[in-house]
Amino acid sequence: MTEKEDFLVQKAYEEIEKYKVQVEKDPYRLNYHLMPPVGLLNDPNGLVQYKGTYHVFYQWNPFDTAHGAKFWGHYSTRNMVHWREEPIALAPSEWYERNGCYSGSAVEWEGKLYLFYTGNVKLDDGTRETYQCVAVSRDGVHFEKKGPFLKLPEGYTAHFRDPKVWWKNGCWYMVIGAQTVDGKGAAVLFSSEDMLSWRELGRIAGEGMNGLSEFGYMWECPDLICLDGKDVLLVSPQGLDPSGHFYHNLFQSGYFVGALDYESAHFRHGPFTEIDRGFDFYAPQTFVDDKGRTILYGWMGITDENESYQPTLAHRWVHALTLPRELSLHGDKVYQRPLDELCSLRKDRVDYKNVELTGTGTQFNGVEGSSVELRLDDIKVESGGFRIRFRREAELFYDCDKREMSLIRKNFKTGEPERRTCALSSLSQLTIFMDNSSLEIFVNEGEEVFTARYFPSLRDETITFYGRAFFNLAKWDLDKLKIERNNAQRGVL
Incomplete structure (x- = not known):
């Protein structure tokens, strides 16, 4: 040197x-x-x-x-x-x-x-x-x-x-x-x-x-x-x-x-x-x-x-x-x-089988946090749209009429909503990694991926589901590296 x-x-x-x-x-x-x-x-x-x-x-x-x-x-x-x-x-x-x-x-x-x-x-x-x-x-x-x-x-x-x-x-x-x-x-x-x-x-x-x-x-x-x-x-x-x-x-x-x-x-x-x-x-x-x-x-x-x-x-x-x-x-x-190695970070699994959303905002007991993995399988959206809101700061929206998937978050500079959208012929599966200030969303086993930083309120760990849809839901807390x-x-x- x-x-x-x-x-x-x-x-x-x-x-x-x-x-x-x-x-x-x-x-x-x-x-x-x-x-x-x-x-x-x-x-x-x-x-x-x-x-x-x-x-x-x-x-x-x-x-x-x-x-x-x-x-x-x-x-x-x-x-x-x-x-x-x-x-x-x-x-x-x-x-x-x-x-x-x-x-x-x-x-x-x-x-x-x-x-x-x-x-x-x-x-x-x-x-x-x-x-x-x-x-x-x-x-x-x-x-x-x-x-x-x-x-x-x-x-x-x-x-x-x-x-x-x-x-x-x-x-x-x-x-x-x-x-x-x-x-x-x-x-x-x-x-x-x-x-x-x-x-x-x-x-x-x-x-x-x-x-x-x-x-x-x-x-x-x-x-x-x-x-x-x-x-x-x-x-x-x-x-x-x-x-x-x-x-x-x-x-x-x-x-x-x-x-x-x-x-x-x-x-x-x-x-x-x-x-x-x-x-x-x-x-x-x-x-x-x-x-x-x-x-x-x-x-x-x-x-x-x-x-x-x-x-x-x-x-x-x-x-x-x-x-x-x-x-x-x-x-x-x-x-x-x-x-696959990331599975070893999982702990405290929470499961909900055969979920049926009725359209209003739904929060599931034990499905919240700032450092978690969510997995939704066998998704079926009846009509309109299906939304997941992350800590009131970002939102994933599938429009089954337009067949589009969007990620919406607040702009770092202005605080106004901004979105990124892609065409998606259908929605059947989601794997979502939430970290304290990041989202990585894998759609249909990785057909599309959305990556974003976001900065929610530190007091808010809510995850809310909207729309008329059916799915199986699993959630894990994730350990630190x-x-x-x-x-x-x-x-x-």
Whole structure:
């Protein structure tokens, strides 16, 4: 570790200690989600299972609740329930990353763990430079930076970042999110035999390809995965205009399903599909574990005009990661379901069988709380609509006449209702995770998902049901994640 890197790391640990009590006293602090110990969290990075341990890195600004020069924070676990806060993985200490160690990925090779990331540099004249960089570890905890391995290719602006690396057919491949010199978003493919020298194979998706018309000015956080024999390109495009029920967040996240010809670098794909229909979801990344599961984390937040109005800022922290979700493909639709390991957090089950709602607001004894899981099965809605109101601050509404599902919450800035809506041919099942200040709603076993932060009254733990409907209902309280915090590793006594 260089002297400057050691200085930045120690300053970050001092910031954690300085605000530790203030952060932990926040009643909106989440129970079963990964959060920053202080400051701002955004993109999940470097998701990997290495030597049997799951590693989750994340973009992190420890010094402010706004965006700035990013570090990589680091958590690890062997079971997704008992976590360890590891030492800081990356700090922006070198010339090629002085304004931030931006997003990237991780792979294991020959017993070592490799972190690929983007070094961000902002020059005094307002221009930007970008470098794709790598750091290496023998134990998955302590990393040695090897510096840049790829400079900016011709044809792109310095908005060229977020390398995702994987092994396929005896070769390493990497996809990077990009902006072309004419201001169009794209995903660019590279290959390498030794992870040191990389060859540009070309753009695999972007405006003007596969019939795609104008589609944003920058594509972030690309991720190419294989589900059910098909190639799925996850990407987060910036600059899409709202259209019907689509693209109502400032930035979007979604996917294209198709087939990538690795020899010709041609990706034939279908239309773009949003992967989450809520308010607070961006920059998802996946990895495959030793059980063969493709697991996704997303950033449960977004950069928009409401970001600075979240009440957690008063307690010196903001944002979290989503729950881990297992992905599957049904036709050309990606389904998401909460990881099975989360069931071990359940306690104090409450059941109601063959519920018949009569239209008025109904609250069930024992079905309340701020940190709970709800499961509704065999749902049948007779007519009109079916609603669930969460702590009088947010509401899920299924309109069976229009065949639409909506999530409504109060805007952080104005306090006025705002909604996100998607088409839904029918409603048969719901799994709902409520944390102290978040909602993750899985519709029809993950056909659609709504993710949102919300900030209800701390005294209100009511859950109220409305409409004419039939269903079976189960509710569990959920325990906190167990996180081991090693102050000795921080160098703070």
